[in-house]
Amino acid sequence: MSKGSDKRPIVIRRKKVVHAHHGGAWKIAFADFMTALMALFLVMWILSASSEETRRGVADYFSTPLITAVTGSDQAGSTRVIPGGGPDPAHSDGERARMDMLQHSRPSPQERRFFTDLQERIERAIEADPELRQLRRQMRFDLTREGLRIQLLDTEQRPMFELGSDQVAPYMRNLLRTIAPLLNELPNDLSISGHTDNVPYAGGYRGYSNWELSNDRANASRRELVTGGLDPDQLLRVSGFANRVVLPDTDPRDPVNRRIELVVLLPEIAEAIRNPGTMSSDATLPASADDLVEDLTQEPLPTNASD
Template sequence: MSKGGDKRPIVIRRKKVVHAHHGGAWKIALADFMTALMAFFLVLWLLSVSSEETRRGVAEYFSTPLISAITGGDRSGSTSAIPGGGPDPTHSDGERAMIDSLQRSRPSSQDRRFFMNVQERIERAIERDPELRQLRSQMRFDLTREGLRIQLLDTDQRPMFELGSDQVAPYMRSLLRTIAPLLNELPNELSISGHTDSVPYAGGYSGYSNWELSNDRANASRRELIAGGFDPGQLLRVSGFADRVMLPETEPTDPINRRIELVVLLPEIAEAIRNPAIMGPGASLPDDAAEALIELPQQDEPQAQDPE
């Protein structure tokens, strides 16, 4: 048994917990947030000082899905990221060939810049005329697969033609004759098409109808362009579509569907209109197209009768 003087003191060690800070991770997150916020306000500022054409181009870029941008907005088939080819190694058939042909028919970046320049020149010419400046809201510019489309829209307050006739309104005449010299400076050929709403004539389609009216209005526009200095040799097509091609998200009776469309054609589109592809005697239709054809019953040949 040990003596009291031999007892060793009991030492209790307590570990002191120090609450350290979380490091600099929050600083990085804050810096990223501030950078993104600054970029956001920079984009807003750039849009506020940009022209209407630039903002329209940015909106069109972000509103076009990637798959539509690749295929020209009209893709049928699979949604695979890697399009399949045809039965041959050159991919001359199948989905890959379809995408390649659609890409070739889309306007190139050079064509887009060219058509944007044409649009700006037309808008500047209209802006200089106080009377034509009021018609700017009735004009639409957009780029289609055929080329630059200029739509001249009708309204009840300011119609482009006399009601139910091809008589051109004075301001429409002035507008077409102002555009004519600018179109005449271009090497591209022009297509003119007339459109109506779905309000029929009293006689229906048996007599003078929206078909004749749309065609007559397209020809009346042609005459005004030529009177303004447009070269008739650059005109490739004049057509009337009646009420068969409505504007998206509009009622059939909406006056905005009464319109004239001028299309500055891409060279390859103009060539395709002049020389449409004709299938040779040995060509075959696709299966789905062949199934859609209806085989008409053959009529028996009339038998010859003996004269009486």
């Protein structure tokens, strides 16, 4: 071999330097941030340009529990997969019996909007009439478990009826006939109830009393509503409560307790009134007086320890 072949080749290794970069991750995060910021300003702009009614509807929507929105009923308090042990969640026995429905019934967000619209239309109609405008302070609107309640209250200066009578005052007649066609705009049934103060008749409850007076005034209001255009088929209940239901924080003799209450009923409440619930089949009544005596003698009454 030659001397030249004894020399080993020189290998030069050069380290390749790669200039790394951060990639596009920051761009995605920044884009998400800008999208969220744009959505926030868009929502703020929509809310500022919306009416009070729209904002109330949005608030009602987000305050409704998810289970209520999905099933259409309030089952948030239930700890069972199938409420009340029924065969399916829509079954109407056990925990979701009629009495439970009445106790926990409340207007849905959509029904609240309908009731609010009705109240606003009534208030606008009253405000447009100079005579009725003076009666606005004698009206109260509130939502109850039964539905929208409209209360027409008496005052000493402007009573709704003649004293101790069911004769409707002219302005009360005008008010009822103005309200009547507006009540037709909702398909809900209507309940009318009459109430009196605690001042008794001279004959007490043996003759014509506050019971008859409250019922007669409720019927007189019904006649004026029908004359004003109310659909008679919407009337479901007309009743008198005498002086038994006093307004909270008022004296029983206060004139405001002489009032007429109109309730635009929720559908489930109207259905419960049409079909009142009964006791379970286990709680049957005795067929005759002999059976009652036999039932009483099966279990001895407790004796007094001193005997």
